[in-house]
Each structure stands twice: as structure tokens, then as C-alpha cells.
Amino acid sequence: MTCPRCRVPLVSTAPDATSVVHVCRSCHGMFVPPRAWHVLLTTPERVVELEAKLPAGPRERPALIDSVTCLACEKEMDRHRFAAISDVVIDRCLDRHGVWLDAGEAAAIVRFMKVRAEVGESALQREAEAAALKERIASDALVLAAMRRALAGEAPSPGVVTGQSEGTRTDLRVLLLLVLLAAVAGAMLAKHCGTAQASHSETRL
DSSP states (O other), X not given: OBOTTTOOBOEEEEEETTEEEEEOTTTOOEEEOHHHHHHHHHOTHHHHHHHHTSOOSOOOOOOOOSOXXXXXXXXXXXXXXXXTTOOOEEEEOTTSSOEEEOTTHXXXXXXXXXXXXXXXXXXXXXXXXXXXXXXXXXXXXXXHHHHHHHHHXXXXXXXXXXXXXXXXXXXXXXXXXXXXXXXHHHHHHHHHHHHHHHHHHHHHX
């Protein structure tokens, strides 16, 4: 077998007496068959032992390619996250011949599993949702700032398409104003409905 990244022969090593992993001594990537994958996931200490067998010193950093070919069936492997809220991306054979892990991904998977075991899946999910919410708020703030500049007739920020006619800019300001008015009206209506519902509940009590 040869490394799909740097095209050098892989070296076979055994995490335990029942499985084998094929490792690249150049880039430290590894092809992990199903049995060895199970061993690494259920006994994380094997990952530490496995990485200790790799040669010391700086490793080469070949450019990542768009796809990796399975070393068993030579079909293109599927790239996906190790877990929905994990940052580790692995390459998996769709025919279940094994997975390809680039340098450091095995250790990253072990760290993720350790954190998940300590804080729980729900805590990691909340952290991921908080990060997504923060990003969405930042994006909404940029849109709102652009709308305010458009309504004030100011020049657009860098990156905004220019060259619009005065009539087009006027139409855009009117459209943005209507959007803002609709949003305000919706908020007022929701508040009114909430107040009416609360009053109705108090009357029933």
C-alpha cells in the first residue's frame, strides 16, 4: 500500500494482537481498517502508543487533495465530520474498508471523545449553537448597518456593488424603509397580542 497523500509505501503496525494500521512515515497519515478503527475508538490509549511508534522530527506537509482513494478497493472515499459537532474531518470508504486519518486527526478524535465524556454531548451542542448564533448576529449587524447607510443616502461600504443610478438608489432606500417598517409593525403586533393574551388570562383567573 502507498500513501494517498505523498505516494510513499505505508508501514504496517499493530494497535493490538487482532488488528493492523497502515502508517505513512513521511506525513504520519494512516489507513485504519474496521477492526483497528474499533480498537482505537474503544481504547484511546492505543492512539498514544501508535503515535509513539512514528518517527520523531518534522514531518512533511503535502498539500491536501480534494479526495482520497481507498487503499483496499481504490474507490473515492467520502469526506465527512467525525461527529456532527466535531471539527475533525475524516475520509471513509463507502464500502466500509476503513478510514484515512491525516496527521494529528487520531489524537484530535481522542481529545474530542474525552471532552464529550467529561462535559456531555448536550454541552458541546450548546457550545456549537452559541458559536453559530454569534456568527449569525454579526452577519445581521452588517446587514442592518448597510440598510441604515442606504436609508441615509450614504456611500456603500467597500465590497458593495456601485454604479447604480439615482433612481435605483432611491428605489432601494424605499424598499429598505418598507422592510424596516414591516419589522417594526410585526414587533408591535406581537407585543399587542401578548398583552391581550395576558389580560385575558388574568380575567379568567
